[in-house]
Amino acid sequence: MSQDSIASSRLARSAAIASAGAKVGLNYLKHYGRRALTRETAASSEEKLHAENAADVYRTFSELKGGPLKVAQMLSIDQNLLPRAYTQHFAQAQYSAPPLSYPLVVRTFRKEFGREPLELFDTFGREAVAGASIGQVHRASRGGREFAVKVQYPGVADSLRNDLRLVKPIALRMLGLRERDVAGYFAEVEERLLEETNYTLELERSQQLSTACRGVENVSFPEYHPELCRPRILTMDWIDGEPLDRFADGSAGQEERDRLGQALWDFYDFQVHRLHLFHADPHPGNFLVRDGRLWVLDFGCTKALPEDVYRRQFRLLDPAVADDPARLEAALIDLHLLLPDDPPESRAELLRVCGESIALLARPFRTERFDFGQEGFLAAIFALGEANHRNEQLRRMRGARGTPDSVYVNRAYFGLYSLLSRLRARVRVQLPEWLRSAA
């Protein structure tokens, strides 16, 4: 294959994206047409418009697989970056690399171990049992022990990097975002995504976190097997269990829901507030329920918070800060949510919005026992995000706001709240220790 033909396949991708752009344009036309014809209220028509656009954009991105789908996912991580219709569509996007053929799996083993799968294992499934985000999982066994073996697609880091470079500007233009305003955000997400291709780091983090979290009640981890791991192959124990979302939607009793919810909460609480290093991908597929315990799989996406960043971020949980406008303002300036040259009226509006958001998001921390099953908590979070999105004054404010480090904190807590709501769990909550003494 020549460079020319590689370039032309890139061109074909751009063309496919452009066609989604055209469809978005068409949907806008329909939107205005619909408003004119049916006197629909602006708001509901706009909602339909977003939903239609999101579906088109999503379809295009998922046809392209690879990087573009990753960009879609990147954008959906921050609930406030895009209208809700987009986030919902993109959240479905479980990025999946094309499947590896069995001969390629064998080839990867030969390169990494100098041996074939059946020389290392007694049995090795030729078909993958599941797609991992950048590779796939095979089931294997040896000496009566079952393993899950993750194999990575060749060159995935490079193609991810290329795809992101190609797609980012187009996606930004299509979605009306300013490169400058979201550059730090993109850099952060890109770094995490590329980390996911590093199985050596994943092994290290998996062992580190599962050892550190051993004391967390009702939480278990599969054992990892370094002697069967290489930069593109990762081997851990095979765990049979019920995926957390299926468990949540099933017939489990309240007591069991509370126990698992508590385990999930304690797991995150310990990681974020004690280790400042956490599993940043609270996707239901990464948790299994077995024998009443929560099993945590897949540490591909982890985030480490420097101590000062951690303090700045979680100071907002302190009631003494959140309830005192002057201290809140100082804390928000620290977090670059307020910028020094914001005009006074924008500053007031931002303060109001941030105060409202913090009050809502910190609500669980203000009680000893929080019922995530209560009507409306999650809906209120969504509604607030949506209202902020429609807020014209906020939209007009430009500049890179917030710290990129917050992206995955928000993602982890948003994912955690969603999972707990789905579980309808009642959870005992405590402020982090350093804030307890302060309060």
Add this chain to the structure above:
Amino acid sequence: MRSRIVDALLDHLRTHGQPPESVEAFCRAHGWSEDDFRAHFASLSEAEALYWDNFLRWVVEAVEGGAEWEEFNARQRLLSLLFAFIEAVQDEKALVRARLNSALHPLLRPDYLAPFEARFRAFATRLAERGVVTQEIASRGPLNQFYPGAFALHLHSVLAFHLRDDSAENQRTDAFIEKSTNLLFEILREQAFDAAFDLARFLLVPAAGPSEARSGQQAPAAP
């Protein structure tokens, strides 16, 4: 003596990138008589042909002797062969670049690659038969004879890609083999192959009508 001749020839090819000027020069350089040489090979080409034929034979035998070969479908068999082939190329990149890659072009076909090509065609024929059995490839009657040619072209594209690939551990070659094989089987299975053949026939077979008309128009202009 046979293997000493081949080894000496390969040494020469590795160093110079092309064969000695003549059998005579080659023999003189090694202190052999031309008769010694002729007792084993009729020409330098024939000696080199033995090497390339063996090169492919080892690869084919290695993959066909694999524990899981019998259970593999055609796609898996082709992938196994290509991965093994590239692995074998690894040790002889310079030689492959000089003597195999450029010569695999369908229009060149030098003598020294004839046995290599024949062996690959035999493999490709078995592969196509397997594909028809497993329904991965449509059986198209007399057109089936084009399949080995398609596989040979594919092999050449893989080799050409690999020789330019400077990615870590040749990961891009692996991805190329994977993706291009998938595409090839899509083409052989779907209508695309039939449409491509139809187009090729249309372009290659001279159409009687228009060319006659053209010569008719030209006639008055010619005095």
